[in-house]
Amino acid sequence: MDNVTATARKSRYDAGVMKYKEMGYFDLDYQPKETDILALFRITPQDGVDPEEAAAAVAGESSTATWTVVWTDRLTACEKYRAKCYRVDPVPGQEGQYFAAIAYDLDLFEPGSIVNLSASIIGNVFGFKPLKALRLEDMRLPVAYVKTFDGPATGIVVERERLDKFGRPLLGATVKPKLGLSGRNYGRVVYEALKGGLDFTKDDENINSQPFMHWRDRFLYCMEAVNRAQAMTGEVKGSYLNVSAATMEDMYERAEFAKELGSAIVMIDLVIGYTAIQSMAKWARRNDMILHLHRAGHSTYTRQKSHGVSFRVIAKWMRLAGVDHIHAGTVVGKLEGDPFTTRGYYDVCREMYNPMRLEHGIFFDQDWAGLRRMMPVASGGIHAGQMHQLLDLLGEDCVLQFGGGTIGHPMGIAAGATANRVALEAMVLARNEGRDILAEGPAILHAAARRCTPLAQALEVWKDVTFNYSSTDTPDFVPTLTPA
Amino acid sequence: MHITQGTFSFLPALSDEQITAQAKYCLEKGWSLNIEFTDDPHPRNTYWEMWGTPMFDLKDPAGLMYELAECRKVHAGRAYIRVSAFDATPGWESLRLSFITDRPAEEPGFMLERQERGGRMIAYTTRAYAADRPAGARY
Numbered sequence: 001m002d003n004v005t006a007t008a009r010k011s012r013y014d015a016g017v018m019k020y021k022e023m024g025y026f027d028l029d030y031q032p033k034e035t036d037i038l039a040l041f042r043i044t045p046q047d048g049v050d051p052e053e054a055a056a057a058v059a060g061e062s063s064t065a066t067w068t069v070v071w072t073d074r075l076t077a078c079e080k081y082r083a084k085c086y087r088v089d090p091v092p093g094q095e096g097q098y099f100a101a102i103a104y105d106l107d108l109f110e111p112g113s114i115v116n117l118s119a120s121i122i123g124n125v126f127g128f129k130p131l132k133a134l135r136l137e138d139m140r141l142p143v144a145y146v147k148t149f150d151g152p153a154t155g156i157v158v159e160r161e162r163l164d165k166f167g168r169p170l171l172g173a174t175v176k177p178k179l180g181l182s183g184r185n186y187g188r189v190v191y192e193a194l195k196g197g198l199d200f201t202k203d204d205e206n207i208n209s210q211p212f213m214h215w216r217d218r219f220l221y222c223m224e225a226v227n228r229a230q231a232m233t234g235e236v237k238g239s240y241l242n243v244s245a246a247t248m249e250d251m252y253e254r255a256e257f258a259k260e261l262g263s264a265i266v267m268i269d270l271v272i273g274y275t276a277i278q279s280m281a282k283w284a285r286r287n288d289m290i291l292h293l294h295r296a297g298h299s300t301y302t303r304q305k306s307h308g309v310s311f312r313v314i315a316k317w318m319r320l321a322g323v324d325h326i327h328a329g330t331v332v333g334k335l336e337g338d339p340f341t342t343r344g345y346y347d348v349c350r351e352m353y354n355p356m357r358l359e360h361g362i363f364f365d366q367d368w369a370g371l372r373r374m375m376p377v378a379s380g381g382i383h384a385g386q387m388h389q390l391l392d393l394l395g396e397d398c399v400l401q402f403g404g405g406t407i408g409h410p411m412g413i414a415a416g417a418t419a420n421r422v423a424l425e426a427m428v429l430a431r432n433e434g435r436d437i438l439a440e441g442p443a444i445l446h447a448a449a450r451r452c453t454p455l456a457q458a459l460e461v462w463k464d465v466t467f468n469y470s471s472t473d474t475p476d477f478v479p480t481l482t483p484a
Numbered sequence: 485m486h487i488t489q490g491t492f493s494f495l496p497a498l499s500d501e502q503i504t505a506q507a508k509y510c511l512e513k514g515w516s517l518n519i520e521f522t523d524d525p526h527p528r529n530t531y532w533e534m535w536g537t538p539m540f541d542l543k544d545p546a547g548l549m550y551e552l553a554e555c556r557k558v559h560a561g562r563a564y565i566r567v568s569a570f571d572a573t574p575g576w577e578s579l580r581l582s583f584i585t586d587r588p589a590e591e592p593g594f595m596l597e598r599q600e601r602g603g604r605m606i607a608y609t610t611r612a613y614a615a616d617r618p619a620g621a622r623y
Contacts, residue, residue, distance in 0.1 A: 157575075157576060157577070157578045160578065160579070161578055161579075164489060164527065164530070164582075165491075166491060166568070166578075166579045166580060166581055166582045167491040167569075167579075167580055167581035167582060167583070168491050197488065197494055216604075220604055220605075220606075223606075223608075224606065227596060227608040227610070228596060230527055230594075230596075230610055231593075231594040231595070231596035231610050232485075232593075232594075233487065233488045234485075234487030234488065234489060234525050234526075234527050234593070234594060234612075235487065235488045235489050235493075235527055236527045236528070260605070261605070262607075262608065352574075352575045370575070373575070418494070421494045422494045422495070425491065425492050425493075425494045425495050426495060428491065428492075429492055429495060429502070429506070432505065432506050432509040432581075433502075433505040433506075433509070434505075434509070448495075451496060
């Protein structure tokens, strides 16, 4: 780098230090191959560091380079293995930040391994001193690489067929309070919510096996509730049983028990790690199980725009890894979510081909090569009064999770569930009839509420609840701007 | 008891005008409409009886409404009837909408049978009361 003195040298492989740009990690004429893995980084160089040299260093440190010249490079096809920064652009409106596009040869990566991919792309390089900050914004995963992964065990289409539910978002609720209920009381919440009209209930991310409720108790009572609700409604129901645990052995034990009890779905947390996620995805595939992923922990590295990993990259990795559900934001609820950025995440989950769309934060064309679609889950601070906005923003292939918005209903949990289901069906019916649901949404809800007291009560209780805070993770491009 | 399978089961029974509007929406999407009926309401009963084959070449919702009227002449009040829409687009090749249009006059509901096994395990079986009688004589 600039503050490291380059040694006077005669040729490329003389011992000593040289600029990354001159070591073969920077080539603006490089044409990425169809099989290359591409990554787009946002780099913030330290003061005085040349952005192109910083970008070359990112390419170097995320592939073959070390801080000094090594002659052992010459024992390898080192040209091929060097990642190449092929483009650097200033970030619009962000002084001192640059987008660097880097191409990696496919042979740098082990087939079908998110761990191997992430160890390179977000490994050492994120702590590299000459950078103030570094963010992985997006990746293009070539078809040749996508095909080495199994992808979602179930996928949206098969999940719908298995549940016999079509044409509307699925409805869920996370059991609250998230900690402290006994197994018996927990099952009560599940039963009421499912009987009232929800399709799913859900364990929260930190419900595992605590002193107040051991996991076997929870599973047994939940499945009593699921089966009872199925018999009361004639409809397939499910409850995401969280099998996250300290070791793989524990997780397999819990998942096997869930299967033995007849559960349609199990869940895991993102914090169990990429290897554990891929192991559970393979297990789910072997056992006809829908696999729900709660993205616990992601905001520690996805939320701030200058440093970390964008959630769109995590969503891509998780589609490869093979989960069926992934929390992807609500826009209108209590958690971070810019509408355009969130739209980009939903497209990554659900489309078979994502064209580059800078205004949604999608920097590359991405062909999913037949990999199944992943169901996005909207959860956190949403309620029936927002149904028109939710359906308009998120579409119908998603799970809408109303936790507080079900369990907090003044007339009880089943009434809360019914309010949500009636609001949803009324809105889908109206949308299909060609009505402008964004404009007429409140009127459609109030008309439905005239025949449904629980919905009328829900609309009254939560009428003024909104979470209007500005988002931190927003696109850098607006639709009218032509990208550089 | 009111079974809640299908997209619009929590709403009042759809009028013919409302069914026509949904059919129009599906046809505009390029989906094929299909009518099915059954006297077995079990939630895992996937294969309802088809009223003819799916209407792949249908352009006008009136065609669906005509067939629905014919189906109702035979089965109304004695079976469930549903309309579904099939999307042949690659990556879907499945239903995109499915809703009940007609129900039997009485819906007796389901018995949940529990078979106790070791270790607090229970094996559950959902049984429709209507299925106690032979097919064709259930409603």
